[in-house]
Amino acid sequence: MPLFITEYPQFFTASIKGWYKLLEHDKYKDIIINSLRFLVEDKRIKLYAFVIMSDHIHLIWQMQPLIHPQHVQRDFLKFTAQQIKQDLKRNHPELLTHFESDANDRNYQFWKRRALSIELRTDKVYQQKLDYIHWNPVKAGICKLPEEYKYSSALFYHTGVDNWGFLTHHRD
Numbered sequence: 001m002p003l004f005i006t007e008y009p010q011f012f013t014a015s016i017k018g019w020y021k022l023l024e025h026d027k028y029k030d031i032i033i034n035s036l037r038f039l040v041e042d043k044r045i046k047l048y049a050f051v052i053m054s055d056h057i058h059l060i061w062q063m064q065p066l067i068h069p070q071h072v073q074r075d076f077l078k079f080t081a082q083q084i085k086q087d088l089k090r091n092h093p094e095l096l097t098h099f100e101s102d103a104n105d106r107n108y109q110f111w112k113r114r115a116l117s118i119e120l121r122t123d124k125v126y127q128q129k130l131d132y133i134h135w136n137p138v139k140a141g142i143c144k145l146p147e148e149y150k151y152s153s154a155l156f157y158h159t160g161v162d163n164w165g166f167l168t169h170h171r172d
Contacts, residue, residue, distance in 0.1 A: 007119075008065040009048060009170070011129040014077060014115040015056040020098050022084065022110065024054040029151045031083045031163065034056060035076055040166040044072055046060040051133045053140065053153040058133045060120065060170070073115060109131045124154075126170065 016022045023029055029052045037060075040046045044067050049060040063069045085108055088096050101109040120126040134157065138151035146154035156167050 001014060007069060009062040009120045009126065010069060011118045011120055011133075012059040012061060012073065012115065013117075015112045017099060017109050019055045022095075023052055026146075026151075027087065028084055031080050031087075035080050035083075037164070037166045039072065039076065045158055046168045047053075047153075048143070049133050049157070050154045050167055051136050051144075051149070052057050053136060057156070058129075058136060058144040060126070060133065069117065073117065077115065079110045081108075082098055084110055085100065098114050122156070151172060 005135075015050045023032070032052055036045075036047055036050065039061075040047050043064050045063055047059065047061050050056050053092075061072075063072060063117060075115075085096070088099075096108060099108040099110050101107060103109065134146040134152060134154040137143050137152060138146055143149045146152065147158040152163070152169055156162050156164070157169070160169075
């Protein structure tokens with residue numbers, strides 16, 4: 001008997017601590033892309049939409065059966081932070097001071113605490129968040145049209161071609 005998905009799709013936002021523009025560098029965007037790819041291939045999530053901006057990310061994802069959303073969010077943010085930290089230690093140690101933490105459980109913190117996660121229970125709200133994600137780079141002045149921005153799912157929705165290899169159209 002197939003397992004039923006019990007979770008609604010979620011609009012998820014995570015921001016870099018202090019709004020530092022850490023994700024301006026493509027190598028850090030690629031860490032996020034590779035982590036999302038892993039989560040899809042490991043059948044933890046379906047990824048419907050994303051955008052990676054210089055200081056934050058927006059996603060629409062849906063947990064697969066028996067997968068707890070808070071565990072995926074925690075693991076995703078922890079893994080990407082560790083990968084970024086390793087690169088900074090090797091290549092840009094002077095930047096680590098921006099992310100020092102007083103917390104007992106860590107020396108550095110890259111993501112702001114309490115990422116935003118909203119269940120998308122209606123088509124209207126879902127479409128609103130999808131449009132918000134795709135128009136984010138346009139509103140930031142990075143491009144003229146959403147599909148021109150590389151680190152986004154907008155081109156997939158514009159052409160139907162999944163250049164990333166891990167997206168699911170929200171109508172599927």
